[in-house]
Amino acid sequence: MxxxxxxxxxxxxxxxxxxxxxxxxxxxxxxxxxxxxxxxxxxxxxxxxxxxxxxxxYPSSLIQRQHFAFRVDLEDIASARDYLSSLGIETTNFWGESAEELVVFPFMPAVSIYFNDPDGHSIEFLAMLKDPPRPKEDMMTWDEWDRLNGRKK
CATH class of the missing domain: 3.10.180.10 (2,3-Dihydroxybiphenyl 1,2-Dioxygenase, domain 1)
Structure with a gap:
């Protein structure tokens, strides 16, 4: 298996x-x-x-943009953003906007940040949330997710 x-x-x-x-x-x-x-x-x-x-x-000189995600702990997602910024690496949310406002994927649920390597490969740091999945909800900001789950007003 x-x-x-x-x-x-x-x-x-x-x-x-x-x-x-x-x-x-x-x-x-x-x-x-x-x-x-x-x-x-x-x-x-x-x-x-x-x-x-x-x-x-390898196998050729053609570089095709790839995407992959590294799992990080929820507590580390904001510090990862700050760490990448300190290295001069620009981060975005799923929508390609500033990573100051992160996006939640309700079907998982998870929150993530994106950045590129020197060849333009898309890399994601993804943290799973402890809330139950909400697959019928559209993607939303982390603040909206927290409001939906009763943590913010």
Missing amino acids: IKGIFETHINVSNYRESASFYEKLLNIIPLYEDEKRKSTFYWVGKPGESMLGIREN
Whole structure:
């Protein structure tokens, strides 16, 4: 039975530049660099549970924008935004607007922030909310979600 996604690999234009970018991210642990294949591998979170691989021009020099999300704790979502900002990385919400006002996906429910790597790959930090899912609701701001769930007026 499938237990989760173990690894994700992305094609990058310069693996050393991308390695520098990813090594700045929270809980990205360098695992292995293969200079011959122009690849670097990282543990994401706890070693042995999830891996990210970056490969230069593999299988071709065509870089197609990809998207993937890293799970973070709810308590860390705002500090992750501040941390990325301190690195000069622009963050947005789902709608491409300022990450000062985060968006909730009611069907999960989860809240997240988005940013891009040097090749324009879309990266998301996503935190699950403890509230019950509301799949019939449209996406909304986190403040609206808190009002809907009786935490704000």
